[in-house]
Amino acid sequence: xxxxxxxxxxxxxxxxxxxxxxxxxxxxxxxxxxxxxxxxxxxxxxxxxxxxxxxxxxxxxxxxxxxxxxxxxxxxxxxxxxxxxxxxxxxxxxxxxxxxxxxxxxxxxxxxxxxxxxxxxxxxxxxxxxxxxxxxxxxxxxxxxxxxxxxxxxxxxxxxxxxxxxxxxxxxxxxxxxxxxxxxxxxxxxxxxxxxxxxxxxxxxxxxxxxxxxxxxxxxxxxxxxxxxxxxxxxxxxxxxxxxxxxxxxxxxxxxxxxxxxxxxxxxxxxxxxxxxxxxxxxxxxxxxxxxxxxxxxxxxxxxxxxxxxxxxxxxxxxxxxxxxxxxxxxxxxxxxxxxxxxxxxxxxxxxxxxxxxxxxxxxxxxxxxxxxxxxxxxxxxxxxxxxxxxxxxxxxxxxxxxxxxxxxxxxxxxxxxxxxxxxxxxxxxxxxxxxxxxxxxxxxxxxxxxxxxxxxxxxxxxxxxxxxxxxxxxxxxxxxxxxxxxxxx
Amino acid sequence: xxxxxxxxxxxxxxxxxxxxxxxxxxxxxxxxxxxxxxxxxxxxxxxxxxxxxxxxxxxxxxxxxxxxxxxxxxxxxxxxxxxxxxxxxxxxxxxxxxxxxxxxxxxxxxxxxxxxxxxxxxxxxxxxxxxxxxxxxxxxxxxxxxxxxxxxxxxxxxxxxxxxxxxxxxxxxxxxxxxxxxxxxxxxxxxxxxxxxxxxxxxxxxxxxxxxxxxxxxxxxxxxxxxxxxxxxxxxxxxxxxxxxxxxxxxxxxxxxxxxxxxxxxxxxxxxxxxxxxxxxxxxxxxxxxxxxxxxxxxxxxxxxxxx
Numbered sequence: 001x002x003x004x005x006x007x008x009x010x011x012x013x014x015x016x017x018x019x020x021x022x023x024x025x026x027x028x029x030x031x032x033x034x035x036x037x038x039x040x041x042x043x044x045x046x047x048x049x050x051x052x053x054x055x056x057x058x059x060x061x062x063x064x065x066x067x068x069x070x071x072x073x074x075x076x077x078x079x080x081x082x083x084x085x086x087x088x089x090x091x092x093x094x095x096x097x098x099x100x101x102x103x104x105x106x107x108x109x110x111x112x113x114x115x116x117x118x119x120x121x122x123x124x125x126x127x128x129x130x131x132x133x134x135x136x137x138x139x140x141x142x143x144x145x146x147x148x149x150x151x152x153x154x155x156x157x158x159x160x161x162x163x164x165x166x167x168x169x170x171x172x173x174x175x176x177x178x179x180x181x182x183x184x185x186x187x188x189x190x191x192x193x194x195x196x197x198x199x200x201x202x203x204x205x206x207x208x209x210x211x212x213x214x215x216x217x218x219x220x221x222x223x224x225x226x227x228x229x230x231x232x233x234x235x236x237x238x239x240x241x242x243x244x245x246x247x248x249x250x251x252x253x254x255x256x257x258x259x260x261x262x263x264x265x266x267x268x269x270x271x272x273x274x275x276x277x278x279x280x281x282x283x284x285x286x287x288x289x290x291x292x293x294x295x296x297x298x299x300x301x302x303x304x305x306x307x308x309x310x311x312x313x314x315x316x317x318x319x320x321x322x323x324x325x326x327x328x329x330x331x332x333x334x335x336x337x338x339x340x341x342x343x344x345x346x347x348x349x350x351x352x353x354x355x356x357x358x359x360x361x362x363x364x365x366x367x368x369x370x371x372x373x374x375x376x377x378x379x380x381x382x383x384x385x386x387x388x389x390x391x392x393x394x395x396x397x398x399x400x401x402x403x404x405x406x407x408x409x410x411x412x413x414x415x416x417x418x419x420x421x422x423x424x425x426x427x428x429x430x431x432x433x434x435x436x437x438x439x440x441x442x443x444x445x446x447x448x449x450x451x452x453x454x455x456x457x458x459x460x461x462x463x464x465x466x467x468x469x470x471x472x473x474x475x476x477x478x479x480x481x482x483x484x485x486x487x488x489x490x
Numbered sequence: 491x492x493x494x495x496x497x498x499x500x501x502x503x504x505x506x507x508x509x510x511x512x513x514x515x516x517x518x519x520x521x522x523x524x525x526x527x528x529x530x531x532x533x534x535x536x537x538x539x540x541x542x543x544x545x546x547x548x549x550x551x552x553x554x555x556x557x558x559x560x561x562x563x564x565x566x567x568x569x570x571x572x573x574x575x576x577x578x579x580x581x582x583x584x585x586x587x588x589x590x591x592x593x594x595x596x597x598x599x600x601x602x603x604x605x606x607x608x609x610x611x612x613x614x615x616x617x618x619x620x621x622x623x624x625x626x627x628x629x630x631x632x633x634x635x636x637x638x639x640x641x642x643x644x645x646x647x648x649x650x651x652x653x654x655x656x657x658x659x660x661x662x663x664x665x666x667x668x669x670x671x672x673x674x675x676x677x678x679x680x681x682x683x684x685x686x687x688x689x690x691x692x693x694x695x696x697x698x699x700x701x702x703x704x705x706x707x708x709x710x711x712x713x714x715x716x717x718x719x720x721x722x723x724x725x726x727x728x729x730x731x732x733x734x735x736x737x738x739x740x741x742x743x744x745x746x747x748x749x750x751x752x753x754x755x756x757x758x759x760x761x762x763x764x765x766x767x768x769x770x771x772x773x774x775x776x777x778x779x780x781x782x783x784x785x786x787x788x789x790x791x792x793x794x795x796x797x798x
Contacts, residue, residue, distance in 0.1 A: 064677050068525070072680075075522050076515065077492035083515060090516040093681035095530075219560070233564060236572035240579070240596075406670045431722055434764060438724045 044070065050109045051092075057105060059098040065091065084110060097402055200277065200478060201372075204284040219252040228253040259488055261285060261292045262407050262440075264399060266418030267379060268298040268390035274448045274475065278417045279372045281481050283308070285488070293407050296379060297395035303403070307375055392422040392461050393429030400435040413488050414440040417475060419449050420462030429461055433468035442470040444487060451476030494518060498547075507536070507543035508687075508695045516682035517544060526640055526661035528625075528676060531684035533666055534728015540684075541621035541662035550660065551618040555606035557628035563635065567645060569603045597649040610659045611643050617657035626665040630672065637675050687729060689716050695729055700736040709785050710747045711736055717781040718759065725762045734758050747782065749775050 051066045072091035076083045085106050088094075094102045222228050234250035263282045267275050286292040286308070294304040396416075408414060414436055422429075437443050445465065449455050451474035457466050466472065471487060474480040491511065498521075499514040509517075517540065520527035529537040545552035555566060575596040582592045604612065610620040625633065639645060643655035663679060665671055687695060692712040696703060703711075711732060719726045735758040744751050753774065760766050769777065 060673070062677060068523070068680070071523055072519050075492075075519060076495070080491050082511065083491055083495065086512045086515040087519060089512070090519055090527075090680045090682055093528075093676050093679070094683075095681070096683045096685075099683070219562075232572060233569065236570075236576065240575065405667045409668045435722075435724050438762070438764070 043073065046109075047073075050105070053105050053109065054092070054102065057101045059094065059101055061092050065093060068092065081110065197276070197280075201280045201284070203478060204281050204481070220255045222251045222253045227251065259289050260409075260412040261289045261415060261488065262295070262403075262412055263292065263415045263417065264295045264297060264396065266298065266390060266392070266416075267296045268421075270390070270419055270421050271417075271448070274417075276372060276376065277478075278446070278475060279375065282415075282417075283372060291412075293403075295399060295403075297390075297392070297399075299389060299391050299395075301395040301398045302379070302382075304375060304379075307378060390418070390422045391424045392418060392420070392465075393424050393426060393432065396432035396436070397428040400432040404435060404439055408436065408439045410439075410441055412440050414443045415446065415488070416443070416465075416469075417446045419447055420445075420457065420459045420465065422459070422461035424461070426460050426464035430464045430468070433465045437468040437470075442487070443468060444484070445469045445472045446475035446481075446484070447472060448474070448476045450474040451480060492518075501547045502543050503698070505543050505546045506698055507539055508691060508698050510691060513540065513682065513684065516680060520662075520680050521660060523680065524658050524660075526663055526679040527682060528663045528665065528671065528679035529682045529684060530665045530667050530671075532686065532726060532728055534730035535684045535686060536729055537664040537684055538621065538623055540682075541619055541664075544660060544662065545619040548619065548660070550616055551613065552621060553606050553610045553613075553618050553659070554621045554623060556623050557625050557632070559627055559629060561628045561632055565605055566607050566632070566635075567605050567639075568608045568647060569605065570597075570649075571601045571603050575601050599650070602647070602650070607639055608645060608653065610661075611639075611645065611655035612653060613659070614656050617659050620659040620661045622661065622663045624666060625663045625675075626668045626671060633672050633675050637672075637678060640675075640678055686719055686726065689713060692716065692729065692732060696732060696736055699733050700740065702740055703736050704745050707739065707745050707747070708736070710782060711739070713785045714747060714752070714778060714781040715759070717777055717784070721768075721777070723760070723762070723765045723768075725760070725765060727759045727761075731759050731761075747778065749778055752778055 047066050047069055051061045051063075051069075054061045068091040069088050072087040073084065076087045078084060085103075088106065088110075089099070089102065092102075219229075219231070221231060221234060228251035231250040231252040234252070235246060235248075238248065238250060239246045261282075263285075265275065265278055265282065271278075282292070282294055286294070292305075294308060296302045296304050433443070445462075447455075447457070447462070450457075450472055455474075457463060457472060473484055473487075475484075495511070495514050495518045498518050499509055499511065502509040502514065502517075516527060516529075519525075521544075527540075529540060531537055541554075542552060544550075578596050578601070579592065582595060587595070602608075606620070610618055622636070625636070628636075640661060643658050644652055646652045661679075663675075689712050692715060693708050696708040696712060697705075700708070715727060715732050715735075735755060738755050738758045739747075739751065742751070742755070756766065756769065756774070760769065
């Protein structure tokens, strides 16, 4: 209306429209985007540096995107800064969640004035941002090692172990470190020793195999089947080979759909004794699910999925270098926090029931503990106050805002692991839960406290969330998690 | 703004699509670079409409492939007409043709059923507009297959050989972001995110699409829709709902909004039980009053000018 954006004849632009032909963009751009003098000028290097700055901010931009951007710039009016911005956004495929970062960097890198800021800030070699979403560099990880060993992350197992009399569940001399499954399943996570931990992780990996499945609407050829619906296409094809005689009918049946999961894990202080197990459980599920997204939250929401992927890759490279399986497993497994402490001898000296472990493990599956430790360490290092208080409402609202549309659909189960202890405002929580409930196939809330038969979901946050939870399940021991599996099926 | 882009913007408006500079730029680039355009945005913001208007203004044939879970090659690309093949085979037996002859006969183009993707690349006359709608609904596997077709614009049919595109089609993909589109496919495309329109744009859309609606009604509807979208709704209404609502109100002979009218017709706009419930009680009245208070003074009558 007032601001006409479709001039009947080109309104006079602030500068004369130069003939912006593909073969001569460099001069115009050099003017438009005056790069730091030392860094050389010209469109290509400038774009490359801009792309790098974007990557440093965690915006996924690849070489091909930069090439597209270059081509797009040759097609638009380089004198029109907004048009350049729009063209770059389209060609570099900037998603809405990255739009703010893009606009900010664009303002810095593509200005007509020689940008003082641009000259000093974007030093891709030493990025300043510690954005948790960006791909990790080895640096901070190494740094976190000692920091983790601070006493604040003292887990329950330390104290719990002394309560478990040697020989009660772990027969002395007979495969120490291995607990009979039945006992293990009922043992509360809070009472577990580090040795139990490992056995439990293996058990979980096996349990995850049972993740029930649902037939999909996709049809797959069923070879050699005599039941199932007739597959006309393949039947006729076969018939053609026999001169048009339908000698046998080809069948097809529905594909098995693997479930999709989104897991939101509370890592606040009150959840500490459980976090590790629940993460182990999730990682085990992850190998079976078609897609599993993992988020951690306490005072802020962090998407862990990219970290997991990364750790899997680096694990592979590590394993390729590692010693033969004989003794290769214990060294890189620091106990939780200082959990090992004085007992670290027992921890490493105990011969692992390797044979059993290898059997259970899926092909290519890593020792889950290693991956979990890594993730926990990184969480501790990179997420401010990661083991502090909880703001469930805000975190879930942030999830609903940023991720819900993309990650959750009618086939996705949302799993929330939290004790629901939150002193914050419950308003955003109810809103977020409703949004999640509206989109997900089902919402499951795992609450370690619910293992107690007297438990009632009366904590304010829990009470606010309950109307939108399909099922509140306990998560204090393995048996509880096991009972959950059928519910998670796609 | 480059004259060509301004021209495209105008042409889109002439064909009934109120675009903004971002849309026009992206469409222009996709057209010039001959790259697929991936459009994302909430339901009802006019993603599909971009492809339709592009087909109208070029002009070109619009070929549409609606994606759904379980979409397979037989529905998307090609299928042999088995029934006809069998019949032909029977006839050929009486004619005493050799096996090789028969094979050549029944595996020819005449017995091939072209599905949208194949049709899009075999058009001889002019490049068509290929709309691949709601690509997020198809399986990941289909996405990979699509990637192959969209990078070479050729398809291999075992019995026929490779079919190359006569003309590279203009491709528009839309996604409701019900799942994330794979990186590889996104890289292959240019990208456009369409947000809900501003008040000004929404009024212009209304005037263009529902010209019978008066200026006052259009502004009031748009203003109320804007205020609705600012609320935390589980399903924010899109432009499609705005247009539906305007048409419904016209049928009811309303020329402005009042509480009773809105109460009766709110179902055109909010299609979620919780959202309707949230606006119950005095809430709706307050929301309407607030929205109407925001309506810019009418005497300026800018919508007339915009609607030409």
